[in-house]
Amino acid sequence: xxxxxxxxxxGIRKEDLPTYRQWNSVESFGRFYNSSPIRxxxxxxxxQLIDDHSDRSYRFAIRPLDTEEFLGVCAIEEIVWPxxxxxxxxxxxxxxxGQGFGxxxxxxLVNYGFNELNLHRLTLTxxxxxxxxxxxxxxxxxxxxGTYREFLQRDGKRHDMHLYGMLASxxxxxx
Numbered sequence: 001x002x003x004x005x006x007x008x009x010x011g012i013r014k015e016d017l018p019t020y021r022q023w024n025s026v027e028s029f030g031r032f033y034n035s036s037p038i039r040x041x042x043x044x045x046x047x048q049l050i051d052d053h054s055d056r057s058y059r060f061a062i063r064p065l066d067t068e069e070f071l072g073v074c075a076i077e078e079i080v081w082p083x084x085x086x087x088x089x090x091x092x093x094x095x096x097x098g099q100g101f102g103x104x105x106x107x108x109l110v111n112y113g114f115n116e117l118n119l120h121r122l123t124l125t126x127x128x129x130x131x132x133x134x135x136x137x138x139x140x141x142x143x144x145x146g147t148y149r150e151f152l153q154r155d156g157k158r159h160d161m162h163l164y165g166m167l168a169s170x171x172x173x174x175x
Contacts, residue, residue, distance in 0.1 A: 004104035009060035016070040017046045033091040071096045084120035114168045128160035
């Protein structure tokens with residue numbers, strides 16, 4: 001369930017946190033991961049990745065099949081159990097883009113969300129300039145459901161944020 005063709009999902013470990021904190025200050029990580037200003041993550045906030053356990057959040061570290069190297073993070077979060085809906089997120093370290101790790105992790109998350117957690121709907125957002133992620137999500141069967149026009153400003157330009165969703169009934173055979 002947590003092993004793909006290139007990566008595996010594990011718990012996030014204390015030794016992963018310094019790398020995660022540093023990545024947040026790197027433009028190629030932070031600009032794709034969230035809308036917050038680029039800055040090194042505080043130790044307190046980073047520790048919440050490990051310490052914040054609830055039945056509403058399932059967070060994972062992304063690692064290669066054969067080593068303990070920390071490649072990134074992904075999660076199924078903000079689960080609303082009465083309605084069986086949740087949000088997905090994923091962020092790879094700056095050196096790990098374009099190698100198929102994100103696709104593999106998303107396949108595992110979708111499978112876990114629908115087949116283990118018995119969710120009905122998975123939702124995510126993506127910035128309009130993140131063309132690689134948009135292509136990935138659409139190839140997996142996520143449907144574009146809306147646009148938050150000019151949601152954020154980066155480098156003096158306004159950018160849209162897109163809303164994508166997938167229903168359990170829409171899952172195709174993902175490989």
